[in-house]
């Protein structure tokens with residue numbers, strides 16, 4: 001059976017930004033999880049590349065490192081003819097027809113935009129098609145999940161969500177505080193996505209979502225990207241593929257089968273699920289799903305749900 005993988009979150013661009021010697025083809029084994037060879041090995045048809053800027057950087061609050069990360073996507077990733085940037089629904093179809101790996105560009109935090117919607121519009125022209133408002137900390141738009149005051153969307157953040165809706169940039173709620181999550185859910189005219197979060201009832205981590213939040217995403221017509229972050233899968237001990245399945249099963253039990261996707265967080269994590277350390281190993285998850293679900297259901301989770309969602313949400317041309 002042909003396996004196709006669509007992944008809604010990885011942080012390889014942040015590693016390329018930190019170490020300019022790194023090569024996306026993977027010439028330094030053990031440093032990058034996501035490389036060209038592993039994407040091909042895994043049968044990845046769609047990979048989201050997040051722009052994540054480390055709070056430790058001196059220029060964290062500016063636009064520069066965001067632009068540098070996008071330049072690296074073009075120079076080091078999209079320079080390979082096997083990959084194609086997905087700007088429109090027809091780009092996605094072309095990729096699938098031609099057997100290319102579709103690259104979706106996303107932001108993991110809009111802090112560097114400093115409230116300027118003009119920057120959001122320019123970033124859309126550079127290819128950004130999804131935006132998480134925050135990382136774990138707070139910024140001008142909203143509070144992230146680790147900000148202790150737990151604030152919601154600011155006025156400027158609300159304007160950003162509306163502009164994302166207008167431009168067709170998918171709003172990603174994964175790192176938001178609970179209050180900001182509900183503000184976005186109430187405000188967004190389009191479906192919302194949690195690109196890399198799991199089920200709070202199964203693993204009580206603030207980055208995971210409660211059943212109420214999961215239901216709100218489903219009701220919006222959005223997606224939940226199950227993530228392979230060990231700390232979000234189980235409270236202690238080594239995480240295994242069975243732990244990923246527990247979270248999948250829980251969301252299916254809530255009626256979320258058509259809203260499930262994958263959000264690996266590869267290159268954003270320092271520990272891995274056993275046997276799930278890079279895109280080349282995700283076939284093992286597919287095999288595990290096939291033991292419990294039909295080929296159609298498993299295929300939906302691996303890629304089908306994400307692809308039909310993007311067909312509906314990306315600009316038509």
Ligand SMILES: [Zn+2]
Nearest residue numbers: 108175196268
């Ligand atoms: Zn993240």
